[in-house]
Amino acid sequence: MIGVLKSMATTLKHALDGSTFTVEYPDVAPEVSPRFRGVHKFSQERCIWCRQCENVCPNDTIQIVQDDQRNGEQYNLHIGQCVYCRLCEEVCPVDAILLTENFEFTADTKDEFIYNKEQLKNVPWYKDIDPLESREPDRGAWIGEGEGEVDYQ
Amino acid sequence: MFLNIGPHHPATHGVLHLKTVLDGEQVADVEPDIGYLHRCEEQMCQNNNYRHQIMPYPDRWDYTANLPNEWAYARVAEDLNDIEVPEYAQILRTMSVEFARIMGHMLAVGTFALDVYGDFTATFMYAIRDRELVQNILEDLTGQRMMFNYFRLGGVVWDLPEPREEFFEKVRDFIDDLPEALEEYHDLITTNEIFQKRTIGTGVIDAETAKQYGCTGPVARASGIDYDLRRDDPYGYYDELDWDVVTEDGCDNFARLLVRMREVEESAKLISQCVDLLEDWPEDERDIQSNVPRTLKPDADTEVYRAVEGAKGELGIYVRSDGTDKPARFKIRSPCFNNLHSLEAMAQGEYVPDLIAALGSLDVILGEVDR
Amino acid sequence: MSLAPLQADPVLLPETIARALFGGGDLAIWQEALAAFLGAFVVGNIMLAMTGVAGPWAKRKITAAFTDRIAVNRVGPAGLLIIVADAVRLLGKELIIPEGADRPAYDLAPLVVASSALLGFAVIPMGQIFGVNLMLADPEIGLAFVFAAASIATLGLAMAGYASNNKYSLMGGLRAIAQNIAYEIPLILTAASVVLFTDTLQMSGIVAAQQEPLFTVAGITIPSWFAFVNPFAFVLFVVANLAEVGRNPFDVPEAPTEIIAGYQTEYSSVYFVLFYLGEFLHIFLGGAIIATVFLGGPAGPFLPESLNFVWFVIKIWAVFLFTQWARSAVPRVRIDQLIEIGWKGMLVMSLANLVLTAVIVGVML
Numbered sequence: 035m036i037g038v039l040k041s042m043a044t045t046l047k048h049a050l051d052g053s054t055f056t057v058e059y060p061d062v063a064p065e066v067s068p069r070f071r072g073v074h075k076f077s078q079e080r081c082i083w084c085r086q087c088e089n090v091c092p093n094d095t096i097q098i099v100q101d102d103q104r105n106g107e108q109y110n111l112h113i114g115q116c117v118y119c120r121l122c123e124e125v126c127p128v129d130a131i132l133l134t135e136n137f138e139f140t141a142d143t144k145d146e147f148i149y150n151k152e153q154l155k156n157v158p159w160y161k162d163i164d165p166l167e168s169r170e171p172d173r174g175a176w177i178g179e180g181e182g183e184v185d186y187q
Numbered sequence: 188m189f190l191n192i193g194p195h196h197p198a199t200h201g202v203l204h205l206k207t208v209l210d211g212e213q214v215a216d217v218e219p220d221i222g223y224l225h226r227c228e229e230q231m232c233q234n235n236n237y238r239h240q241i242m243p244y245p246d247r248w249d250y251t252a253n254l255p256n257e258w259a260y261a262r263v264a265e266d267l268n269d270i271e272v273p274e275y276a277q278i279l280r281t282m283s284v285e286f287a288r289i290m291g292h293m294l295a296v297g298t299f300a301l302d303v304y305g306d307f308t309a310t311f312m313y314a315i316r317d318r319e320l321v322q323n324i325l326e327d328l329t330g331q332r333m334m335f336n337y338f339r340l341g342g343v344v345w346d347l348p349e350p351r352e353e354f355f356e357k358v359r360d361f362i363d364d365l366p367e368a369l370e371e372y373h374d375l376i377t378t379n380e381i382f383q384k385r386t387i388g389t390g391v392i393d394a395e396t397a398k399q400y401g402c403t404g405p406v407a408r409a410s411g412i413d414y415d416l417r418r419d420d421p422y423g424y425y426d427e428l429d430w431d432v433v434t435e436d437g438c439d440n441f442a443r444l445l446v447r448m449r450e451v452e453e454s455a456k457l458i459s460q461c462v463d464l465l466e467d468w469p470e471d472e473r474d475i476q477s478n479v480p481r482t483l484k485p486d487a488d489t490e491v492y493r494a495v496e497g498a499k500g501e502l503g504i505y506v507r508s509d510g511t512d513k514p515a516r517f518k519i520r521s522p523c524f525n526n527l528h529s530l531e532a533m534a535q536g537e538y539v540p541d542l543i544a545a546l547g548s549l550d551v552i553l554g555e556v557d558r
Numbered sequence: 559m560s561l562a563p564l565q566a567d568p569v570l571l572p573e574t575i576a577r578a579l580f581g582g583g584d585l586a587i588w589q590e591a592l593a594a595f596l597g598a599f600v601v602g603n604i605m606l607a608m609t610g611v612a613g614p615w616a617k618r619k620i621t622a623a624f625t626d627r628i629a630v631n632r633v634g635p636a637g638l639l640i641i642v643a644d645a646v647r648l649l650g651k652e653l654i655i656p657e658g659a660d661r662p663a664y665d666l667a668p669l670v671v672a673s674s675a676l677l678g679f680a681v682i683p684m685g686q687i688f689g690v691n692l693m694l695a696d697p698e699i700g701l702a703f704v705f706a707a708a709s710i711a712t713l714g715l716a717m718a719g720y721a722s723n724n725k726y727s728l729m730g731g732l733r734a735i736a737q738n739i740a741y742e743i744p745l746i747l748t749a750a751s752v753v754l755f756t757d758t759l760q761m762s763g764i765v766a767a768q769q770e771p772l773f774t775v776a777g778i779t780i781p782s783w784f785a786f787v788n789p790f791a792f793v794l795f796v797v798a799n800l801a802e803v804g805r806n807p808f809d810v811p812e813a814p815t816e817i818i819a820g821y822q823t824e825y826s827s828v829y830f831v832l833f834y835l836g837e838f839l840h841i842f843l844g845g846a847i848i849a850t851v852f853l854g855g856p857a858g859p860f861l862p863e864s865l866n867f868v869w870f871v872i873k874i875w876a877v878f879l880f881t882q883w884a885r886s887a888v889p890r891v892r893i894d895q896l897i898e899i900g901w902k903g904m905l906v907m908s909l910a911n912l913v914l915t916a917v918i919v920g921v922m923l
């Protein structure tokens with residue numbers, strides 16, 4: 035009986051102190067860490083069409099179409115299929131594809147989630163924060179080669 | 188009476204189908220029918236290369252405590268390719284994995300309470316709240332709240348977030364508040380007589396049967412089996428740290444709950460030691476990744492099995508290579524799969540509510556059972 | 559401070575209405591019937607409005623407070639219009655009737671559950687509002703009538719469980735019966751111990767018997783509410799009442815995590831609303847019985863007698879709050895434990911209570 039009363043006292047304490055843990059979401063925007071991985075942003079100015087991102091992506095989310103001169107024509111990314119692993123950002127040598135902190139995106143049908151180059155360019159920064167500064171991309175591990183045979187894929 | 192519990196049932200924690208035969212309200216026979224959440228994880232891993240592409244997937248196996256899964260893959264791939272991991276990265280790994288363990292156990296405690304109480308009662312919400320705090324910390328560290336993808340072969344992807352002091356402070360605040368939070372759970376559930384009445388002596392599985400079913404993790408340790416891979420097959424930084432393996436002799440639902448709650452305390456102990464180490468680590472030795480070749484092609488027909496202690500038990504991965512950059516065979520030994528099948532022995536002759544409670548105390552994650 | 563004494567023989571609501579409509583004097587039978595109907599309509603609507611507030615809104619707010627959340631606050635002031643939104647949502651849903659359902663029983667069950675609870679309110683003295691006495695009838699056997707009406711709900715639950723053609727529902731229905739039998743008896747025995755004091759089953763008599771001051775401490779007069787006279791019986795009654803209305807820790811007939819809401823599993827749309835209403839009405843009816851039998855009915859300090867309906871509402875909401883509080887912190891017991899507590903614990907204790915009270919009353923009076 036004492037235990038039961040103690041449990042009831044515990045919940046009552048929470049009820050009476052009036053503090054809430056949840057926030058009123060659209061009014062109170064949650065704190066998002068600078069490292070948070072959200073929708074991608076693409077920069078055509080930077081991209082050198084090396085197709086590394088397309089290569090590394092574990093589930094073929096990125097599709098790049100080039101003309102016979104190897105100039106980029108299309109850059110499509112199915113953000114509904116993406117697993118937000120950030121491997122594309124990690125491999126990109128020029129930071130042309132970035133994962134913003136923006137997690138608020140909706141669509142009526144799944145195919146609307148296939149973003150093309152233009153849509154990817156227009157993805158807004160979350161709260162106008164460019165996460166790149168705080169992420170300090172460290173590519174030492176990527177650029178350096180291990181011992182043994184060099185393999186440039 | 189034959190009763191289908193699931194696949195759509197509030198207490199099956201995912202999509203699980205229990206074919207149950209009842210005698211009155213008592214369970215005469217129960218057979219878990221799994222496979223509803225099968226996502227071909229093994230096949231997907233076989234189609235992706237070792238170096239980067241497999242790592243995002245382990246997060247999706249046990250999606251309540253994800254980081255130990257990543258470590259399982261990291262460990263097997265590193266041993267397969269002889270990759271060294273810098274010490275600093277090992278500490279980061281140990282710390283983040285223990286955070287993930289707390290996450291998993293919080294959810295386990297919460298959902299177990301949910302199964303016993305019914306409805307979304309206070310305990311569940313408080314557990315989710317504490318889990319949320321861990322998620323905030325891990326979000327700062329890894330950039331995601333569930334699917335962390337924090338490990339890389341040869342280390343981790345990110346060092347601690349700058350400013351480091353702020354992060355340490357955040358972690359310390361959490362660790363300092365944890366005993367109070369745990370006290371609250373003890374007030375709420377473990378000392379509650381009705382709760383004890385419901386859980387003590389129900390869902391009993393003795394050590395011998397548990398071993399035969401291949402139970403590991405908290406389920407085995409609650410039956411008095413002193414087995415923890417972090418100590419018995421040391422990896423990471425565990426053997427340098429001071430902590431204990433938690434065991435209980437109750438063999439019942441209550442003991443499994445207690446093991447989880449005490450393991451949270453142990454994890455907190457580990458984390459605070461890691462934080463101390465990280466804080467004093469010399470600045471120029473903070474290697475988070477070793478040099479790993481861009482493409483990994485292990486020799487053909489090498490076989491490796493490595494396991495780590497996940498939040499649910501021994502999580503092992505078997506890999507056979509065929510000389511390409513992708514595994515020829517990728518097999519996951521998931522702890523939940525074995526734990527779930529011990530339900531058969533636990534629920535024999537129990538009432539339906541205790542079948543549900545036993546299922547909750549096993550803490551099965553269907554994503555890991557079905558892969 | 560003393561309590562306002564209740565009128566010895568207050569005018570009942572139908573009579574008040576009849577006087578207002580047709581003046582005094584002898585009334586034709588249709589006039590009386592019409593007045594009674596209007597009275598029932600008024601009382602029924604008060605109770606339905608209260609459940610309307612309690613179900614979609616208050617319950618959410620209370621649960622949220624216990625779990626550190628915010629809950630509804632967007633639709634209307636403090637989220638109150640969620641009641642309208644919820645009503646539209648629930649009524650707009652498709653009414654799905656399972657194949658093989660036992661039709662008349664399946665359709666009748668929600669009606670039985672909801673109406674039985676409303677029926678109970680007929681004899682509850684709810685106090686006065688601006689001098690109008692909100693009591694429909696005051697028969698000699700009031701207390702017995704309330705219990706009889708309230709337990710008809712069990713019939714409804716059993717019907718629902720059996721007629722739904724679903725194994726979970728069947729289990730829920732069977733559990734409901736087992737539970738109600740096990741707890742109805744202690745409930746009535748405990749109430750009987752009060753009747754030993756009052757010498758009457760008439761509700762107004764029971765209320766009137768509680769208006770005497772019991773003793774005075776530091777200028778505050780404690781009235782002789784039976785909760786103070788016999789706290790043991792009060793606790794027993796409150797616990798048994800939790801089981802009677804099927805709330806935690808005794809919500810086994812529903813048990814969403816075990817048998818998926820039991821007898822309600824197959825109900826949707828309007829039928830579900832009726833069940834939902836019936837449930838809340840039952841909690842309030844339980845609260846009303848507790849208030850009447852143990853808490854001095856509508857009596858209370860500060861307010862004039864002509865407004866003591868307010869106290870009545872406060873009391874039944876206090877009981878409602880208590881059920882929600884228990885729900886937040888107390889685990890559900892297992893069905894066999896429930897029956898055990900009922901037959902071996904509550905029944906014995908309530909019998910002991912009855913015998914003791916009988917001895918005391920016999921010696922003292």
Ligand code: SF4
Nearest residue numbers: 091116117119120122
């Ligand atoms: S985040 Fe991962 S899944 Fe998404 S596009 Fe980049 S590499 Fe592909």
Ligand code: SF4
Nearest residue numbers: 081082084085087126
């Ligand atoms: S990796 Fe970067 S530069 Fe290369 S194609 Fe992708 S976005 Fe362009």
